[in-house]
Amino acid sequence: MSIVVTCTDRKTLLPASGLSARELPQGSLPERADTWRARLRSFDGERRALRDLYKGEAWRRSLDVEKKATELNLAPTMYVASAGLGLRQVDEVAPGYAATFATGHADSVAESAGGARQWWSALSAGPAALALADLPRRPTLIVLSAAYAVPLADDLRALASTNPDVLVVGAVQPMPGARHVVANRALRAELRGTAMSLNQRMAQAWLDRLDGRPLTAPELFPEWDRWVERVQQPEIWDRTPISDETAIQAIRSMIATNDRLTWSPALRQFRDSGYACEQKRFKRLFAKASEER
Structure with a gap:
């Protein structure tokens, strides 16, 4: 095979x-x-x-x-x-x-x-x-x-x-x-x-x-x-909404452990942690967090 x-x-x-x-x-x-x-x-x-x-x-x-x-x-x-x-x-x-x-x-x-x-x-x-x-x-x-x-x-x-x-x-x-x-x-x-x-x-x-x-x-x-x-059991998403400030803090923590991180894999990691964030909003927050490094 x-x-x-x-x-x-x-x-x-x-x-x-x-x-x-x-x-x-x-x-x-x-x-x-x-x-x-x-x-x-x-x-x-x-x-x-x-x-x-x-x-x-x-x-x-x-x-x-x-x-x-x-x-x-x-x-x-x-x-x-x-x-x-x-x-x-x-x-x-x-x-x-x-x-x-x-x-x-x-x-x-x-x-x-x-x-x-x-x-x-x-x-x-x-x-x-x-x-x-x-x-x-x-x-x-x-x-x-x-x-x-x-x-x-x-x-x-x-x-x-x-x-x-x-x-x-x-x-x-x-x-x-x-x-x-x-x-x-x-x-x-x-x-x-x-x-x-x-x-x-x-x-x-x-x-x-x-x-x-x-x-x-x-x-x-x-x-x-x-x-x-x-x-089969269809998945039901139950993610927690989060403020811009808290999201930016979470993004900074992710970047601190991986300075090559980009927004797309970061969003997957963020959502896998149970948080809700629309893609366009997350991309904007990721850019802001990256600029403040």
Whole structure:
């Protein structure tokens, strides 16, 4: 089995000099991608295997998917899709870097869906690059976060055109050609964990139900739907309103622990802490808190 997961922002190495997307020079997207690839190739500092480079709860759950597949004797080979590295086998090595498909981030590689697709195509080009369609023709489980659904769509379509046994877990957009288990936050109560690792937990739950059957056995899908109908619990948000002054104090505390923090991940962290704040208002307060540093 091949398993494809997406990378995480959190890493065990700080970004090396020149390997943050914010440090790329102005220019067209292909020019910036060429510069980025050249910097990766020429870097001669510390590198770590990707399984040791990424960290955090979501990454641990990705490794759990690999572990579950191993326990089921599915002989998994795991790959990581990364906005900074392209598609890599999990035991390949890489330096610390900062690049993301998430918009509104200082290290965003593109600010539009079209730009993200173009960036991914650039990373997938070249003699040493790997594309999804290059993976062995065997059962392939792809655990896909929302940020990667659009950039990888064309690559995924090419894979599905030659491999009939592809399952995508996560994202909400239709995945042409592949069987798809849609992300469902109503499963959090049943599967536990954070929203960031829900796709991985869903993938593990799917593997638990194989019972010796193929990854995309037709009967698995109605079985899954019946299980979801039985256990899902729609989330009801109960966040606490907060004043501008208190919000700014909270933002300052977040910035103090991470001076590279930008408003978008800060807002997610703020809301995960149980506070309510409209996006436009939070962005304004974040800018104010940043100016007062």
